[in-house]
Amino acid sequence: MALCGAGRLLLQHPRNALRTFFKHNRTFCCSNNDPQEEQIREKFKLFPGGCIDLHKQESKIALMTINNPTRMNAFSGSMMLELEERVRELETWTEGRGLIVKGAAGTFCSGSDLNAVRAISNPQDGMKMCMFMQRIQTRMLRLPLISVALIEGKALGGGAELTTACDFRVMTADAVIQFVHKNMGLVPGWGGSARLVRIVGRQHALKLLAGAKKVDPDFGRQIGLIDEVLSSPQGGGNVLVEAEQWLSQLTKGSAPVIRAIKNVVISGSELSLEQALRTEIDIFGTVWGGPAHCEALAQRTKHK
Numbered sequence: 001m002a003l004c005g006a007g008r009l010l011l012q013h014p015r016n017a018l019r020t021f022f023k024h025n026r027t028f029c030c031s032n033n034d035p036q037e038e039q040i041r042e043k044f045k046l047f048p049g050g051c052i053d054l055h056k057q058e059s060k061i062a063l064m065t066i067n068n069p070t071r072m073n074a075f076s077g078s079m080m081l082e083l084e085e086r087v088r089e090l091e092t093w094t095e096g097r098g099l100i101v102k103g104a105a106g107t108f109c110s111g112s113d114l115n116a117v118r119a120i121s122n123p124q125d126g127m128k129m130c131m132f133m134q135r136i137q138t139r140m141l142r143l144p145l146i147s148v149a150l151i152e153g154k155a156l157g158g159g160a161e162l163t164t165a166c167d168f169r170v171m172t173a174d175a176v177i178q179f180v181h182k183n184m185g186l187v188p189g190w191g192g193s194a195r196l197v198r199i200v201g202r203q204h205a206l207k208l209l210a211g212a213k214k215v216d217p218d219f220g221r222q223i224g225l226i227d228e229v230l231s232s233p234q235g236g237g238n239v240l241v242e243a244e245q246w247l248s249q250l251t252k253g254s255a256p257v258i259r260a261i262k263n264v265v266i267s268g269s270e271l272s273l274e275q276a277l278r279t280e281i282d283i284f285g286t287v288w289g290g291p292a293h294c295e296a297l298a299q300r301t302k303h304k
């Protein structure tokens with residue numbers, strides 16, 4: 001790899017690179033030996049059904065499908081475990097740039113499988129399940145991939161929360177997002193409350209949660225929850241093509257640069273200003289003097 005200037009110097013000192021950011025991220029990534037988590041993993045295995053499909057495409061945009069259509073893509077126990085596996089695969093997919101999360105058969109996801117939930121409705125198991133799903137979705141949002149939730153049909157409860165674990169949300173004209181937790185005697189616990197407040201602000205978050213208000217495309221755009229309304233009809237093959245075209249505007253170019261952009265945005269939004277500034281320097285060092293930078297300099301790139 002041809003490196004120029006300070007990029008070479010910084011990359012020769014990998015100790016510096018991303019130190020702060022990964023230190024922060026490890027808190028969420030390395031909890032596999034937690035005995036509490038092991039107990040809930042064993043319980044999850046008792047509730048099989050459905051799967052989480054992952055297809056890493058040539059375009060370097062991966063497609064993750066929540067696949068349990070007979071239950072409107074509700075999360076069974078085994079699907080919760082599979083979600084973790086898929087996120088782990090994406091964490092090590094070094095050439096990836098983007099991720100689309102969708103549901104199978106024209107609908108997004110109806111939250112946790114109510115049959116499994118009934119069996120683990122005691123507070124201890126509920127907390128363990130919640131911690132597990134919150135960790136995975138935190139890791140999902142922190143992937144160095146630009147992610148979009150493609151919402152067709154319904155995104156309910158935990159399904160609505162999952163849409164907020166992506167950077168963007170696009171939906172078909174007749175799709176609905178609804179945080180139905182209040183109607184279930186709950187609050188979002190998969191990280192959806194904290195993320196929702198950051199996306200739409202405190203007042204809109206209160207309206208969506210306390211009113212269990214249905215979010216259609218118009219309202220979604222108005223409050224900043226929805227980034228694009230797709231023109232293709234729900235369930236049609238073109239929906240995915242349209243979503244991929246929308247995402248491609250942001251994922252074209254050098255993969256290391258796109259991944260670095262996602263990393264500076266995540267650290268900027270999650271760390272204190274001081275830590276974020278320090279991390280920004282580390283991340284800057286991973287692209288300065290790299291192939292895309294050197295090529296842009298050599299070509300005397302103009303930005304007309």
Ligand SMILES: CC[C@H](C(=O)O)C(=O)SCCNC(=O)CCNC(=O)[C@H](O)C(C)(C)COP(=O)(O)OP(=O)(O)OC[C@H]1O[C@@H](n2cnc3c(N)ncnc32)[C@H](O)[C@@H]1OP(=O)(O)O
Nearest residue numbers: 070071072074110111112113114115117156157158184189
């Ligand atoms: C922190 C997250 C939180 C938690 O952990 O507890 C949650 O996510 S709570 C779960 C929130 N979701 C729900 O409460 C969904 C309840 N279901 C519905 O409202 C409807 O089923 C709906 C709107 C998703 C679809 O309605 P529609 O009339 O189009 O179809 P059906 O009702 O006939 O549904 C088809 C089939 O799917 C089963 N189904 C749907 N959602 C779930 C679910 N979350 N868990 C298990 N099964 C689900 C539904 O029972 C039907 O099955 P069938 O055998 O035909 O009765």
